[in-house]
Amino acid sequence: MAVELGDAQRRLGELIERVNRDHTEIEIVSGSASAVLMSKAEYDALVETSYLLSSPANARRLMSALQSVRETATRRNDPSRAP
Template sequence: MQTLSYTKARQNFADLMKSANADHTPFHVTQKSGDDVVIVSKADYDSLQETMYLLSSPANAKRLNESIAELESGSGTERELADA
């Protein structure tokens, strides 16, 4: 994650937006007040929100983690998704 000041971010905002979207680069923008922000693409933000939602249920998180471990160990089966 790149860190830059509010002033630099303001001067290069269009480029930051392009990079956040094209390269999925997050930017940590600092302020003298300490009220920092992070700039990420909408797609990356949506992905983070979905991941947090899926992992918010302990039972669902356990199933997902078990499935990941099964695939990583080579004993899982990949399947095509059915069209809705």
């Protein structure tokens, strides 16, 4: 969703409630420039994810762990593996 700056200024409270309620972002446009409004929780998660993935070694460990969890979940849900 994109909102012109003047509209965003008039509706700021409503927009803040929306990004927190809907876990979404709103682009605020002013001429050729723009910015993004998001909840503090979403921002914190984005910053943390960026930090965790900033080290290639840490990113590999996280991706490996995620793949392991996915494989375990797939095996648990595989009907051909039923006793």
